[in-house]
Amino acid sequence: MNSVILTHHNPIDLELTLNSGQAFRWIRNGNLFEGVLGDSLVTLQDKGESIEVINWDSDTECILKHLRRYFRLDDRWEEILETLGRDMHVAEALLRYQGLRLLKQDPWETLIAFVTSSVSSIAKVSYCLEGLCQQFGRRLNFGTSARCAFPTPYELARASEKELRSVGLGFRARYVKEIAGYIADSEIDLEFLQDLPYDNAKEWLMGLPGIGPKVADCVLLYSLDKTEAFPVDRWIERVLLNWYPAYKRRWTRDTHKWAVEYFGKYAGYAELYLFQHIRTDSKQRNR
């Protein structure tokens, strides 16, 4: 077992970030967060100015490098703050949810996660994904902990639709099977999408079954470095209608286009913060 320190200059709130609806497999245990990155299990603990990383992998340099990318520590934070801070609502959210970060996750896992998220709840997505991992992923044992790796395209392609339904995927099981089959057969590494312009990458993703504009944008934003992606779900649609008269008066139905024109190339960050804002507000109202 190793313990290493991940240093960062700008705030990271683990609780906020890992439960913001970007990632679904982190497990909180007190103030520890346990997750699976590739084939390694890591436990994170907030130390204020840094994060302590406990892991069972021999190559700690590799883990640190992975985490630096995962939390996007090389983003130009000042530029992001300056660009987005011009909008009143986003500025408020940036302040209120300090430490909420965009993640860069594995594209394959993110793709399946957001296909699963369609007309579902975060709790259910977590449940389904954990089921997928336990049924079809490789078992990983680390000391006293045991988790499972996210199944590869091959592992999911081999599963029957019925087996996939057994973990609670419902009508999404067919999408998962078809996508896994296609990716496995063509031996595609989804990272290639990172080198494509946003529009082309989105178009490619939307060619897959079960992937429309919203899911495609989630995959692009949360795993492929496309910060101009702006996932529009019912919450965000509501936010824009309620808070942005300029949007309400719009002549186009293309919400994404409006958002990028309005928020700029970091529109995805704006979405992340606005989503957190509306979700927290609505939780508090129901209390």
Add this chain to the structure above:
DNA sequence: CCACGGCCTGATTC
């Protein structure tokens, strides 16, 4: 192009 119903299923609401 737009509008609409159907889709699995667990949780929440009435």
Add this chain to the structure above:
DNA sequence: AGAATCAGGCCGT
């Protein structure tokens, strides 16, 4: 308690 409704969409008509 049991039935309706909803939940971070997408697809076919």
